[in-house]
Amino acid sequence: MNWNIILTIAMKDLREVRANKMAWMPALIVPLIFVVVMPLLLIVGPQLLPIPAEELNREMGDLDAMMNALPPDLLAQIRGLQGLQIWIVLLAGFMFAPMFLIIPLMLASVVGSESFVGERERKTLEALLYTPATDRELFLGKVVAAVVPAVLITLFSFAAYTLVVNVSAYPVMGRVWFPLVTWWPLVLWVAPAIATLGMAASVLISSRVSSFMEAYQSTGMLVLPLLFLMIGQITGLISLSVVFMLGLGGIIWGIDAVLLYLGVAQFKRAELIARL
Amino acid sequence: MSAVIECDSVVKQFGALKAIDGLTFSVEAGEVFGMLGPNGAGKTTMVRLINGLLAASGGRLRTLGFDPITQGDRVRAHTGVLTETPSLYERFSARDNLLLFGRLYHVAPEKLTGRVDAVLRDLGLAERARDKVGGYSKGMKQRLAIARALLHEPQILFLDEPTAGLDPEAARHVTDLIEKLSREGGRTVLLATHNLTEAQRLCDRVAVLNQGRALAVGTPAQLSRDLWRSTWLDVELRGVNGGAPTDRLLAQVRAVPMVKAAAMEGHSLSLQVESEEAIPQMVAHLVRLGAQIVRVNPREHTLEEIYFALQEQAEKAV
Ligand SMILES: Nc1ncnc2c1ncn2[C@@H]1O[C@H](COP(=O)(O)OP(=O)(O)OP(=O)(O)O)[C@@H](O)[C@H]1O
Ligand SMILES: [Mg+2]
Numbered sequence: 001m002n003w004n005i006i007l008t009i010a011m012k013d014l015r016e017v018r019a020n021k022m023a024w025m026p027a028l029i030v031p032l033i034f035v036v037v038m039p040l041l042l043i044v045g046p047q048l049l050p051i052p053a054e055e056l057n058r059e060m061g062d063l064d065a066m067m068n069a070l071p072p073d074l075l076a077q078i079r080g081l082q083g084l085q086i087w088i089v090l091l092a093g094f095m096f097a098p099m100f101l102i103i104p105l106m107l108a109s110v111v112g113s114e115s116f117v118g119e120r121e122r123k124t125l126e127a128l129l130y131t132p133a134t135d136r137e138l139f140l141g142k143v144v145a146a147v148v149p150a151v152l153i154t155l156f157s158f159a160a161y162t163l164v165v166n167v168s169a170y171p172v173m174g175r176v177w178f179p180l181v182t183w184w185p186l187v188l189w190v191a192p193a194i195a196t197l198g199m200a201a202s203v204l205i206s207s208r209v210s211s212f213m214e215a216y217q218s219t220g221m222l223v224l225p226l227l228f229l230m231i232g233q234i235t236g237l238i239s240l241s242v243v244f245m246l247g248l249g250g251i252i253w254g255i256d257a258v259l260l261y262l263g264v265a266q267f268k269r270a271e272l273i274a275r276l
Numbered sequence: 277m278s279a280v281i282e283c284d285s286v287v288k289q290f291g292a293l294k295a296i297d298g299l300t301f302s303v304e305a306g307e308v309f310g311m312l313g314p315n316g317a318g319k320t321t322m323v324r325l326i327n328g329l330l331a332a333s334g335g336r337l338r339t340l341g342f343d344p345i346t347q348g349d350r351v352r353a354h355t356g357v358l359t360e361t362p363s364l365y366e367r368f369s370a371r372d373n374l375l376l377f378g379r380l381y382h383v384a385p386e387k388l389t390g391r392v393d394a395v396l397r398d399l400g401l402a403e404r405a406r407d408k409v410g411g412y413s414k415g416m417k418q419r420l421a422i423a424r425a426l427l428h429e430p431q432i433l434f435l436d437e438p439t440a441g442l443d444p445e446a447a448r449h450v451t452d453l454i455e456k457l458s459r460e461g462g463r464t465v466l467l468a469t470h471n472l473t474e475a476q477r478l479c480d481r482v483a484v485l486n487q488g489r490a491l492a493v494g495t496p497a498q499l500s501r502d503l504w505r506s507t508w509l510d511v512e513l514r515g516v517n518g519g520a521p522t523d524r525l526l527a528q529v530r531a532v533p534m535v536k537a538a539a540m541e542g543h544s545l546s547l548q549v550e551s552e553e554a555i556p557q558m559v560a561h562l563v564r565l566g567a568q569i570v571r572v573n574p575r576e577h578t579l580e581e582i583y584f585a586l587q588e589q590a591e592k593a594v
Contacts, residue, residue, distance in 0.1 A: 008376065012376055019368075020367075122366065123361050123363055124363050132382065269328070269330075270329065270330050273329045
């Protein structure tokens with residue numbers, strides 16, 4: 001295995017994605033919305049509304065009943081807080097967590113679809129197959145192209161989010177409170193697993209569709225489980241605790257392993273050339 | 277001379293279809309070998325098998341002494357392939373395409389830009405080297421794809437229908453180029469084509485294929501002899517015994533046992549003999565009959581005639 005070759009292929013795939021605005025624009029705009037636009041709207045917005053603090057506290061107090069149904073982890077986090085503070089912690093600290101996973105998912109599946117299907121669509125694969133690069137090297141190059149930037153941009157988004165949330169909530173919270181402990185396994189363990197999932201899914205789908213758009217849309221289905229995660233959390237069915245995150249990540253890595261195994265088995269020159 | 281490609285009873289099956297059906301031939305180092313055959317004959321499939329992109333279903337294949345399936349990377353490091361479609365990254369410039377493939381073909385980093393510039397120059401693309409390939413004409417793309425195939429100075433160059441879809445001028449340009457390439461530096465070239473004029477001009481030996489089988493393998497002259505078992509000679513005469521050529525001479529020639537047929541028009545005499553070996557004897561005979569010979573031309577069958585004769589035979593055999 002030659003890492004020079006693997007990186008050459010990865011860089012090539014990323015350059016191709018860069019040349020396709022239709023592919024990367026949505027993949028960058030989504031993180032931007034999550035990281036900047038939504039927190040600002042939902043954190044700064046209420047601060048600007050002319051609602052007297054007492055009224056807000058009363059409103060949130062009415063929610064006591066519902067909040068007692070919240071998982072203990074969560075309750076512990078908001079105990080002693082009031083009004084807008086609770087709103088901010090619940091929203092920016094918990095509700096956004098599953099949505100954050102959309103970032104690695106989208107980025108990895110955009111690049112994965114581009115490099116696995118796009119290459120066939122544009123009829124460039126054959127020349128690549130005639131090079132001395134082994135099947136394994138070609139495959140890994142594409143995996144690196146899809147997963148590494150997705151993880152890096154997720155980390156970068158996380159840093160930006162931390163900054164935006166802390167700064168915009170400072171007048172209310174009066175301290176640096178983010179990230180909550182659950183975010184560490186989310187960003188460092190679950191997000192890479194999700195990025196790998198998005199990539200592995202696009203590999204498997206790539207043999208069944210003929211265009212980048214088709215592949216991208218199919219991998220978009222993976223957003224659904226993330227929505228369930230969010231709904232589950234709102235309804236109190238799931239609590240995104242550290243243990244839950246570790247378990248969730250473990251399960252996703254398990255699925256990744258199976259999908260990648262299938263992907264590698266399928267990524268053989270003889271198969272690829274016959275399907276050109 | 278040693279064989280750089282050896283195919284022995286190679287079979288390639290796609291489901292029920294036998295795309296290659298027991299093909300045997302070998303390609304010697306330094307020669308230009310043509311694979312001729314109609315659409316679907318199996319030319320592209322053979323190029324893929326020889327380079328280890330497909331696994332044969334049967335038979336034995338060796339490329340540069342390697343097994344293309346288990347040692348495909350070693351085979352491909354020494355082969356360059358012009359594929360049927362140019363298969364270029366159209367969003368990149370010509371230069372970037374070549375730099376990319378240079379790395380993938382393990383061209384030494386310190387030699388890479390020099391090689392890239394050299395092939396761009398050789399193929400007349402230096403001026404447009406930084407333009408996106410998407411904006412290139414078909415002929416330019418084809419030349420760039422040839423440049424890519426040559427970049428790592430491969431021992432064997434495969435050209436799969438190099439002039440298909442090009443206008444006559446671009447096709448001519450590409451053919452000239454291939455001729456130049458095959459002459460320099462003892463490179464082996466395997467040309468897959470159904471363009472017979474091109475093959476006639478370029479190939480030392482050919483394999484005529486049909487439905488995955490070799491109808492014949494050899495030099496055009498060998499194939500011609502095998503097919504017709506005779507050679508036509510065009511003899512130009514100044515005269516006979518000091519006078520003009522006469523019908524009497526024609527009659528005498530026809531009477532010679534080794535002559536199968538003869539005709540005369542003015543000063544040119546055409547006659548059919550059994551083989552090329554008979555030519556010296558025939559010439560001696562003519563001299564004895566008093567013919568003053570200016571020129572003797574063994575008439576060669578064109579590759580096109582050979583090709584169609586072979587394909588016709590194959591059809592009759594079915
Ligand atoms: N992947 C494949 N699956 C099924 N059949 C195939 C496949 N590849 C080639 N074939 C069949 O094998 C036969 C040989 O095809 P091949 O492309 O090698 O012919 P060719 O001589 O290159 O033809 P052309 O002049 O049209 O390029 C054809 O009948 C073709 O349909
Ligand atoms: Mg072909």
